[in-house]
Amino acid sequence: MERKEDKLGEFELIELLTGEIKNSDSSILRDFGDDTAFVRYGKEILLLTVDTLVEGVHFLRRYPPSAVGWKLVSVNVSDIASKGGKPLWGLITLALSPRVEIEYLRELYRGINSALKHYGFSLVGGNTTKGDKLCLDLSLIGVARRVVYRDTPKVGDKIYVSGTLGDSKAGLELLLENRKSYTHWEQRLIEKHLKPKARLDLAQAVEKFANASMDISDGFLADLRKMVKNYSAVVYTDKLPLSEELEIFCQHRGCNPLLYALEGGEDYQLLVCSDKELTPYGFSLVGEITAEGKGEIYTPDGRKLEAKGFDHLKS
Amino acid sequence: MERKEDKLGEFELIELLTGEIKNSDSSILRDFGDDTAFVRYGKEILLLTVDTLVEGVHFLRRYPPSAVGWKLVSVNVSDIASKGGKPLWGLITLALSPRVEIEYLRELYRGINSALKHYGFSLVGGNTTKGDKLCLDLSLIGVARRVVYRDTPKVGDKIYVSGTLGDSKAGLELLLENRKSYTHWEQRLIEKHLKPKARLDLAQAVEKFANASMDISDGFLADLRKMVKNYSAVVYTDKLPLSEELEIFCQHRGCNPLLYALEGGEDYQLLVCSDKELTPYGFSLVGEITAEGKGEIYTPDGRKLEAKGFDHLKS
Numbered sequence: 257m258e259r260k261e262d263k264l265g266e267f268e269l270i271e272l273l274t275g276e277i278k279n280s281d282s283s284i285l286r287d288f289g290d291d292t293a294f295v296r297y298g299k300e301i302l303l304l305t306v307d308t309l310v311e312g313v314h315f316l317r318r319y320p321p322s323a324v325g326w327k328l329v330s331v332n333v334s335d336i337a338s339k340g341g342k343p344l345w346g347l348i349t350l351a352l353s354p355r356v357e358i359e360y361l362r363e364l365y366r367g368i369n370s371a372l373k374h375y376g377f378s379l380v381g382g383n384t385t386k387g388d389k390l391c392l393d394l395s396l397i398g399v400a401r402r403v404v405y406r407d408t409p410k411v412g413d414k415i416y417v418s419g420t421l422g423d424s425k426a427g428l429e430l431l432l433e434n435r436k437s438y439t440h441w442e443q444r445l446i447e448k449h450l451k452p453k454a455r456l457d458l459a460q461a462v463e464k465f466a467n468a469s470m471d472i473s474d475g476f477l478a479d480l481r482k483m484v485k486n487y488s489a490v491v492y493t494d495k496l497p498l499s500e501e502l503e504i505f506c507q508h509r510g511c512n513p514l515l516y517a518l519e520g521g522e523d524y525q526l527l528v529c530s531d532k533e534l535t536p537y538g539f540s541l542v543g544e545i546t547a548e549g550k551g552e553i554y555t556p557d558g559r560k561l562e563a564k565g566f567d568h569l570k571s
Numbered sequence: 572m573e574r575k576e577d578k579l580g581e582f583e584l585i586e587l588l589t590g591e592i593k594n595s596d597s598s599i600l601r602d603f604g605d606d607t608a609f610v611r612y613g614k615e616i617l618l619l620t621v622d623t624l625v626e627g628v629h630f631l632r633r634y635p636p637s638a639v640g641w642k643l644v645s646v647n648v649s650d651i652a653s654k655g656g657k658p659l660w661g662l663i664t665l666a667l668s669p670r671v672e673i674e675y676l677r678e679l680y681r682g683i684n685s686a687l688k689h690y691g692f693s694l695v696g697g698n699t700t701k702g703d704k705l706c707l708d709l710s711l712i713g714v715a716r717r718v719v720y721r722d723t724p725k726v727g728d729k730i731y732v733s734g735t736l737g738d739s740k741a742g743l744e745l746l747l748e749n750r751k752s753y754t755h756w757e758q759r760l761i762e763k764h765l766k767p768k769a770r771l772d773l774a775q776a777v778e779k780f781a782n783a784s785m786d787i788s789d790g791f792l793a794d795l796r797k798m799v800k801n802y803s804a805v806v807y808t809d810k811l812p813l814s815e816e817l818e819i820f821c822q823h824r825g826c827n828p829l830l831y832a833l834e835g836g837e838d839y840q841l842l843v844c845s846d847k848e849l850t851p852y853g854f855s856l857v858g859e860i861t862a863e864g865k866g867e868i869y870t871p872d873g874r875k876l877e878a879k880g881f882d883h884l885k886s
Contacts, residue, residue, distance in 0.1 A: 281693045284660070293695035295660055298613050306662040306698045306710060313701045345599070345610055347621040349664075349708050378596045380608035383621045386628045388703045393664050395621060395710035 290406050291335040291470050292398070303398040305335040311353075311390040318434075321360050323450040324392070325367025331473070332396040333375045333454035334524040338471040340463030341400035343377040343456070348394050351387030364392075375456055404462055406470035406483055409529035413467055415489060415543035416534045418455050418526040420499040421476050422513060423448035425520030430505075441501045452524040461528075461537040468529040475521045477561060480543075481551050483527060488549030492556055493518075497540040518561070605721050606650040606785050607713070618713040620650040626668075626705040633749075636675050638765040639707070640682025646788070647711040648690045648769035649839040653786040655778030656715035658692040658771070663709050666702030679707075690771055719777055721785035721798055724844030728782055730804060730858035731849045733770050733841040735814040736791050737828060738763035740835025745820075756816045767839040776843075776852040783844040790836045792876060795858075796866050798842060803864030807871055808833075812855040833876070 285294040285301070292305040307328070309315055315324050329346070336343045348368070352361075372378060409415075427449030430442050438446065455471075462469045472479050476496070480489065496517040506513040528539065535541055546554075553561045600609040600616070607620040622643070624630055630639050644661070651658045663683070667676075687693060724730075742764030745757050753761060770786075777784045787794050791811070795804065811832040821828040843854065850856055861869075868876045 281660075284693060284695055287693070287695040288697065293660070293662070295695060304660060304662055304696050304712070306664050306696060306708075308664050308666065308698055308700045308708075310666055310700055310702050312703075345596075345608070345619060347608070347619055347710050349621050349623050351623065351625055351706060378599060378602070380599055380602040380610060381619050381621060382603065383623055383708075385623045385625055387625050387706060388627070391666060391702060391706060393621075393623075393698075393708045395662050397619070397712065 285403060286405065291338045292341070294339075294400075294403050301400045301403060303336050303339050303341045303400055304395070305332055305398075306393065306395040307331045307335070308391065308393045317390070319431075319450060320367075321363035322367030322370070325364040325369075326371045326451045328392045328394050329368055329371035329375065330452050330454045331524065332394045333371075333456055334452070334471040334473070336396060336398035337454050337456040337459045338406075338462065338469050338526055339398070339400055340402070340404045340459050340466060340469065341398040342459065343375055343396055343398045345378060345380045346372075346394055346396045348379055348382035348392070350382065350384045351389075351391035351393075352384065353387060353389055356390060375454065401463060404466045404469045406468055407485055409468040409483065409487060409545045410531060411487065411545050411547055413529040413531050413545040414534070414541055415480070415491070415545065416528045416530065416539035417472070417476065417497060417542050418458055418528075418539050419523070420497045420502065421472070421518075421523055421525065422502050422516030422520040423499050424452065424522040424524075425449075425516050426502050426505045428522070441504055445499075445501050445505060449522065452522065454524055455526050458526055458537060458539075461534060461539075462526065465530045465532040465534060466528045467531065470527050472523045472525045472527050473521060475519045476523070476527070477518045477553065478521075479527055480553060483529065484545060484549075484553065485551045486548060487545050488547045488552045488554070489543055489545050490554045490556060491543040491561060492541070493561075494556075495540060495542050497542070600718055601720065606653045607656070609654075609715075609718050616715045616718060618651055618654050618656045618715055619710070620647055620713075621708065621710040622646045622650070623706065623708045632705070634746075634765060635682075636678035637682030637685070640679040640684075641686045641766045643707045643709050644683055644686035644690065645767050645769045646839060647709045648686075648771055649767070649786040649788070651711060651713035652769050652771040652774045653721075653777065653784050653841055654713070654715055655717070655719045655774050655781060655784065656713040657774065658690055658711055658713045660693060660695045661687075661709055661711045663694055663697035663707070665697065665699045666704075666706035666708075667699065668702060668704055671705060690769065716778060719781045719784045721783055722800055724783040724798065724802060724860045725846060726802065726860050726862055728844040728846050728860040729849070729856055730795070730806070730860065731843045731845065731854035732787070732791065732812060732857050733773055733843075733854050734838070735812045735817065736787070736833075736838050736840065737817050737831030737835040738814050739767065739837040739839075740764075740831050741817050741820045743837070756819055760814075760816050760820060764837065767837065769839055770841050773841055773852060773854075776849060776854075777841065780845045780847040780849060781843045782846065785842050787838045787840045787842050788836060790834045791838070791842065792833045792868065793836075794842055795868060798844065799860065799864075799868065800866045801863060802860050803862045803867045803869070804858055804860050805869045805871060806858040806876060807856070808876075810855060810857050812857075
């Protein structure tokens with residue numbers, strides 16, 4: 257046994273393991289490999305997804321517990337939103353280290369509840385168990401009127417993103433400095449990392465107009481590469497939406513905001529391909545599907561963009 | 572903050588936390604507190620449940636990984652079976668410690684797959700993340716034609732259990748001795764702990780005839796107390812079904828098999844209240860709902876039986 261799990265990336269590992277799983281159930285339209293699974297149920301399509309936050313990997317104990325609860329719900333809703341769906345019911349698992357204070361758990365649940373209220377759905381069940389570190393797992397069931405996969409753009413489609421990119425990465429870096437005080441603009445970047453808002457407000461536009469859609473969790477370039485794996489695309493790098501806060505952050509540090517936008521993870525914005533005009537819905541036009549291909553992504557002046565992003569298991 | 576989580580039991584904790592959750596969604600027939608949640612979807616009822624196995628809490632690293640995979644699926648299916656339902660789709664989360672060997676994971680997935688095949692449903696999605704200890708979480712969606720709650724028996728109902736009780740506890744004790752060899756009957760007890768079979772074969776009988784039903788995971792008495800919380804019941808302690816293996820085990824050790832049957836956890840047999848005759852379906856008649864009450868459970872000669880069972884967080 258020469259190879260260990262930590263030498264594999266998350267995607268190779270999932271591929272390895274799900275390679276063992278053979279689904280023959282005709283209700284299953286798509287299982288692994290998209291933001292959610294798609295199953296047919298009567299006339300509708302159910303969306304099934306699960307996401308996990310692990311202490312020390314996805315959050316630190318010193319983060320505000322209500323933000324951790326908010327984020328747990330939001331990252332799951334983001335998957336449903338990216339499919340143009342509506343969240344219906346959630347199941348939660350809480351693995352608790354014996355050192356967790358009741359007050360911490362109460363705050364955590366306050367964050368969960370405020371997110372449930374914000375996104376308009378309910379937790380219907382759950383499970384509590386002992387664990388070494390705090391581990392939060394949320395399964396979410398949603399519904400959609402049609403299937404919107406992540407990797408089915410059409411040649412000629414425009415590529416759109418919602419919101420601004422790279423803020424979460426900058427916020428994380430600030431957060432890890434663990435300073436006693438932060439300026440207002442720094443706090444706004446930190447908030448983007450701690451309490452991302454799933455773009456459920458854009459789900460209807462996705463349902464109506466998207467040929468392909470996914471949420472940006474691993475980073476714009478890494479995620480775009482999954483989307484265009486059978487295509488070539490051009491990205492208008494000068495059009496990537498950047499926040500004022502990220503620009504200031506990079507001015508102060510002499511870094512390039514574009515790198516944050518291209519490679520920063522956990523923005524939970526939507527990445528959408530469509531042949532319709534989506535800027536009126538608040539999306540930014542950032543590229544185009546130019547041809548069939550093998551996932552090549554170019555700048556407007558013809559340079560190749562390499563996707564890195566980050567992969568939780570490798571990082 | 573005086574109180575810590577580990578001073579609370581699992582049920583108090585869930586109650587505390589879910590007390591914060593207010594569901595107003597009319598599709599939700601029952602949320603927390605039963606083997607599964609029940610939600611109405613069109614003309615049918617969906618059953619939603621989640622269960623978790625944590626290394627060091629629910630299993631040890633030295634257990635055969637295929638058995639761990641089998642058990643993960645079985646404990647979830649057991650919840651669906653106890654509601655008279657049929658499992659449809661599962662979502663899996665795997666939190667991996669960096670020390671896990673690929674071969675271990677392959678074996679784990681072989682166990683998962685053989686259980687999926689046995690019970691006849693599919694995994695449709697999942698999530699992999701880094702963790703300190705191996706932690707497996709399965710969410711399962713099933714369907715039922717009617718609601719069968721755990722705590723709605725009727726006065727006069729007979730109390731039934733499937734299979735035999737107490738084997739899993741004896742098997743666990745043998746397993747923890749970590750001996751180099753075991754006799755055949757010892758191996759059969761160990762198998763009951765490592766690879767429990769969910770009683771999906773009895774789900775149809777539950778759907779047709781049960782007034783109340785649940786699976787036995789915390790122990791017969793502890794679980795019966797939840798079932799009869801608004802009733803009084805008598806248990807025919809001399810009728811509790813015991814395996815030959817458990818009888819031999821207790822002869823060798825001078826212990827009382829009845830205590831194993833009453834208090835042993837993780838049997839994953841079904842506990843059913845019905846006004847019909849269920850012995851032809853392979854159930855044993857073990858008691859009766861005698862009156863409304865407050866969860867009093869008596870022996871036929873009028874002694875009170877105290878429920879202990881075990882509670883994962885307290886144990």
